[in-house]
Amino acid sequence: MTESGMRRRAPVNAGAWGADADKPKAPIASAKVLERMDVFTKFHDEDKIQTSRGASMALFSWVLVLVLLCSEAYExxxxxxxxxxxxxxxLNITLDMTFHALTCADVHVDAMDVxxxxxxxxEHNMLKQRLSSQGxxxxxxxxEDPTDFDSKKADALVGAAPWDYCGSCFQARTHTGACCNSCQDLEQAYLTQGLPMGKIKNTAPQCLPGFQAPAPSGPMQKGEGCNLKGFMSVNKVAGNFHIAFGDSxxxxxxxxxxxxxSEAPFFNVSHTIQHVSFGDEYPGRVNPLDGKVKYVSSxxxxxxxxxxxxxxxxxxxGRAGEAIRTNRxxxxxxxxxxxxEGEARLTGDSHAHNDQTSVLPGVFFIYDLSPFNVEVSTVSVPFSHFLVKLCAIAGGVFSISRLLDNVFYYSGVFLGKGTGFLAGTPR
Incomplete structure (x- = not known):
């Protein structure tokens, strides 16, 4: 450069760049090479063709990506x-079931094991609820037998009894279904049958302070139902518990x-199982017996x-570190x-007679234990895995949607429909 600011022409033999030429054009060349590596090609606005149907496909792709991502964010x-x-x-067994045609005097649970x-x-840890024929x-x-029942739980039963209340006589119950609506009635029933009162006088609802005996009511009537709800504790070996006909x-x-x-045919064991489980509940456990309904047909x-x-x-x-030992x-x-004859109607055998089999009417729960233990732990998807799935889902959905959009568009062009089969009218 001269003092006047004019650029001096380089001598002919000054070399390819000249004496005072701008030095490096290499960065410009490097930028050109770097630009060729750009896989995200750009188009001028005048080179784009945007359609309403193409926008609909893009919107559908976004919705699909969000749905798939939500399905991946789970435990x-x-x-x-x-x-x-x-x-x-x-083994703690929780039971909640209803017998629609058996009175509470006929519903008793027995348990036995190998x-x-x-x-x-x-039934000392089970509550019975009388039900009418309409439920x-x-x-x-x-x-039924509060000897071993927690007195704190029994306190919840204290209060004014309804007019149709029929108090249980517990171990002194009679086949006629007589009611013991007061502590005096209960004592008289035990005295009549020569049974010791033991702890019952301290735990029976009729004998607790604050209990108001109702007016005398009749015995349980045929046609009543009974709901049985509570739990029992048994040995952790194979066995069964049942509600069956007769005195065990x-x-x-x-x-x-x-x-x-001769009375067995009248023992109607129609029932609904509200809940049966072995052990404590935990998230995600399925109890297959819950909601089971069985009726005896005529x-x-x-x-x-x-x-x-x-x-x-x-x-x-669990994720918080809580541990529950239970069963499924x-x-x-x-x-x-x-x-x-009833069995023949089930099997289609027309030659059977109406002879009584050696079946005991009732409901039997026969359980056996697996020798294996299943350890269940709750895990969530790591954030790094979630990012990988995010990229895979978004890339896959938009790649496929763009491919389909191009196929439909160019197929329309090929068929002479201008802007394509799904392209619609250009915006």
Whole structure:
């Protein structure tokens, strides 16, 4: 440059760049090379063709991406199978079921297992609720045998009893279904049958302070129903619990039911299972027996309902570190009618006679334990995995949608329809 600001022409032999030429054009060349690596090509606005139907496809693609992303943002359950090493534990069974045609005086739960442990009438932790033939409640829930029941729970039953209340006589109950509506009635019933009162006087609702005895009411009527709700604790071995016809006794080490055979056809075991579970609840557990409804038809008659339950020990671990040792179950069921004629109608055999089989009418829950323990843990998708899925979903959806848009557009052009089959009118 001269003092006047004019550029001096470089000598001919000054080299390719000249003496005072701007030095480096290499960065410009490097930028050109870098631009060629751009895979995100741009178009001028006048080179774009935008259509309303293309916009609809883009909107649909966005919605689809959001839906797929929401489906990926979830908590999963990771399950691991190990050998069950727990020994000597108890199995807590929660039961809530309704018998539509059996009075509460006829509903008793017995439990027995392969270890030879027989538990007769294990209703001391179960509340019974009388129901009318229309399913309406009669009175309020009562305890059949409150000897081992928590007195704090029994306090919830204290109060003014309704006019149609029929207090339980517990172990002093009679076949006529007489009511013990006061503590004096209960004492008289035990005295008449020569039974010791024991702790019942301290736990029976009729004997608790504040209980108001209602006016005398009649015995339970035929046609009433009964809701049974509570829990029982049994040995953690294979066994069964059942509600069946007759009086249960243990004779010569065997669990038997004593009854009059001619009365068996009238033992209607129509029932609804509101809830049956083994152990505590945990998130995601399914109880297959919940909501099960079974009715005895007049054509087939009463019989034996059997639920074969496989109990699978389960150890649940939540995200917050909480641990729950419980069980899950799988169930199969079977019904066997009391009379051969009813069984014939189920099987289609027309040669059977109406002879009574050796079936005991009732509902049996027969359970067996799995030797394996399932460890269930809650896991969520890591954020890095979520980002990878986000890229994969967004890229895949928009690539496919753009491919389809191009196919429809150029197919329309090829067929002479101007802006394409799905392109619509250019904006």
């Amino acid at each position: 999963a359950f990771l399950e691991h199978l190990v050998v069950d090493t727990s020994l000597g534990d108890k 270890a030879g442990d027989n538990q007769m009438q294990v 309406e409640r009669i009175g309020f829930p009562f305890l 006794v243990v004779k010569d080490g065997r669990h038997i039911h004593q009854f009059i055979p 054509t087939v008659g009463t019989g034996l309902f059997q639920y074969f339950i496989k109990v699978i020990p389960t150890h649940y671990k 179950i799988s169930v199969t069921e079977r019904f066997k009618p009391l009379h051969k």
